Amino acid sequence: MRVLLSLCASLVLLWSTVQCRPSHDHSHHGNNNVSISANGSLKIYQENLDFAFRLYKHISAQTDYQSKNVFFSPLSVSVALAALSVGARGKTHQQLFEGLGFNSTEITTEEVNQAFQHIHHNLNEKTDVDLSLGNALFIGQEFKPRPEFLESMKRYYESEGFSTDFSKPEEAKEQINKYVNEKTKGKISELVQDVDPLTVMYIINYIYFKGKWQIPFDPKATKEHDFHVDDKTTVSVPMMYEEDYFHVYQDEDISILQLHKWIRSVAMMNYQVYVPKLSLKTSYELKEILPEMGITDIFGDTADLTGISEERKLAVSKVMHKATIDMDEAGATAAAATGIGGGGSSAGFPAPTPVLKFDRPFMVFVLNGDTRSIMFMGKIVNPAK
Numbered sequence: 164m165r166v167l168l169s170l171c172a173s174l175v176l177l178w179s180t181v182q183c184r185p186s187h188d189h190s191h192h193g194n195n196n197v198s199i200s201a202n203g204s205l206k207i208y209q210e211n212l213d214f215a216f217r218l219y220k221h222i223s224a225q226t227d228y229q230s231k232n233v234f235f236s237p238l239s240v241s242v243a244l245a246a247l248s249v250g251a252r253g254k255t256h257q258q259l260f261e262g263l264g265f266n267s268t269e270i271t272t273e274e275v276n277q278a279f280q281h282i283h284h285n286l287n288e289k290t291d292v293d294l295s296l297g298n299a300l301f302i303g304q305e306f307k308p309r310p311e312f313l314e315s316m317k318r319y320y321e322s323e324g325f326s327t328d329f330s331k332p333e334e335a336k337e338q339i340n341k342y343v344n345e346k347t348k349g350k351i352s353e354l355v356q357d358v359d360p361l362t363v364m365y366i367i368n369y370i371y372f373k374g375k376w377q378i379p380f381d382p383k384a385t386k387e388h389d390f391h392v393d394d395k396t397t398v399s400v401p402m403m404y405e406e407d408y409f410h411v412y413q414d415e416d417i418s419i420l421q422l423h424k425w426i427r428s429v430a431m432m433n434y435q436v437y438v439p440k441l442s443l444k445t446s447y448e449l450k451e452i453l454p455e456m457g458i459t460d461i462f463g464d465t466a467d468l469t470g471i472s473e474e475r476k477l478a479v480s481k482v483m484h485k486a487t488i489d490m491d492e493a494g495a496t497a498a499a500a501t502g503i504g505g506g507g508s509s510a511g512f513p514a515p516t517p518v519l520k521f522d523r524p525f526m527v528f529v530l531n532g533d534t535r536s537i538m539f540m541g542k543i544v545n546p547a548k
C-alpha cells in the first residue's frame with residue numbers, strides 16, 4: 164500500500180593486467196562536516212535536467228525498449244558517472260564531464276563535486292520522507308586505489324568502502340547484492356548477476372524513495388478499467404480513483420523545456436482523478452547507450468582512470484542500472500505528476516467535476532524540489548506489463 168522506488172546504478176571496473184599486491188585495509192575517513200543545504204546543487208540542476216532528457220531519449224530510442232515502459236533514475240546515473248569522473252583524467256575525464264553536460268569554462272570539477280555533495284546531504288537529511296541516496300565502493304582485496312580518490316568519494320559522494328574478494332565470484336556477488344538489497348529495502352535484490360573474477364572494483368550508486376500521496380486513494384474505489392496502450396491495444400488495469408483538489412496544470416505544448424514552467428504553474432483544482440496501480444521493474448545496461456552520448460573512452464584501452472590507481476590499466480566493463488516503481492493507493496511521490504487531460508471548469512454554474520484519467524501512455528516524474536533534481540522519470544506505456 165505505498166509507492167516504493169528504488170534503483171541502482173553500478174559501474175564495474177576491470178583490470179587488464181593482473182598484478183598482485185598485498186591486501187590492505189580499505190577503511191578511510193573524510194571530513195563530512197559541510198553545511199547541509201541544497202545551495203551548491205542549484206549550480207548544476209540545468210545540466211542534470213538536460214542530461215536526464217538526453218538519457219531518456221537514448222534509452223527510449225533503443226529498439227529493444229521501444230513501445231515498452233521506461234523507468235530509471237537520471238540522478239543515480241549522473242551521480243555514478245560523476246563519481247567515476249573523480250578518478251578519470253585527460254580526455255576520459257573531459258568526455259565524462261561534457262557527457263554529463265558540464266562546460267569546463269563555466270564550472271570546475273570541484274564545483275561539480277560540491278554540488279553533488281549538496282544533493283546527497285539534502286536528500287539524506289529529509290526526515291518527512293523515506294529517501295536515501297548513496298554510493299559504495301567494493302574494492303578488490305589486492306587492488307590499491309589512490310587515497311585521494313577514496314577521500315573524494317567519501318567526502319563528496321558519501322561513499323562507503325568495502326573490501327571484496329573477487330577471486331571468489333559467488334561470495335563477491337552475494338556481498339554486493341546483500342548491500343544493495345538492504346539499501347533499497349528489498350526492492351533490488353539481484354543487482355549483480357555474475358561477477359568477473361578479474362574485477363577490481365564496483366562503484367555502486369543507489370537511490371531509494373518511499374512516499375505517501377498527499378491525498379491517499381481509497382482502496383475500495385479501485386476498479387478494473389481499460390488502458391489504451393495504442394490504437395489497437397487495450398488492456399485492463401486496476402485503476403485508483405479519487406475526487407479531490409489536486410495540483411493540476413494543463414498545457415498543449417509538451418516540449419521538454421517546459422518542466423519547470425509546469426511545476427511553477429500548477430494550481431489546486433477539483434478533479435476526478437484515475438491513476439493505474441503500478442509495479443514495474445526495469446534493468447538497463449548503459450554500456451551501449453553512453454557511447455551514443457559521447458562517453459566512449461571509459462570502456463576501452465583508451466580509458467584513463469589513473470586518478471583511481473596509477474598501477475593498473477583500468478577500464479569500465481559494465482554500467483548497470485536497475486529501477487523499480489510500485490505505486491498504489493497509499494503511496495505517493497513527494498512531487499505531483501503533471502498530467503494532461505480533462506476539461507476546464509466554467510465559472511458561475513456548478514459544472515461536473517472534470518476528469519483526469521491516466522488511461523493512455525503517460526510520463527511520470529519524481530522531483531526533488533530543493534535541488535531541482537529528477538530523482539526518477541519514466542514513460543508508462545503499459546501498466547499491465
Ligand SMILES: *[C@@H]1O[C@H](CO)[C@@H](O)[C@H](O)[C@H]1NC(C)=O
Nearest residue numbers: 192193194195196197198199
Ligand atoms: C564541524 O562543524 C562544527 C560546527 O560548524 C564545528 O564546530 C566543528 O569544528 C567542525 N568539525 C570539523 C572536523 O571540521
Ligand SMILES: *[C@@H]1O[C@H](CO)[C@@H](O)[C@H](O)[C@H]1NC(C)=O
Nearest residue numbers: 198199200201202203204205
Ligand atoms: C545560499 O547561497 C547564498 C549565496 O552564496 C547565501 O547567501 C545563502 O545564505 C545560502 N543559503 C543557504 C541555505 O545556505
Ligand SMILES: *[C@@H]1O[C@H](CO)[C@@H](O)[C@H](O)[C@H]1NC(C)=O
Nearest residue numbers: 261264265266267268269270
Ligand atoms: C562553454 O562555455 C563557453 C562560455 O560560456 C562558451 O563560449 C562555449 O561555447 C561553451 N562550450 C560548449 C561546448 O557549449
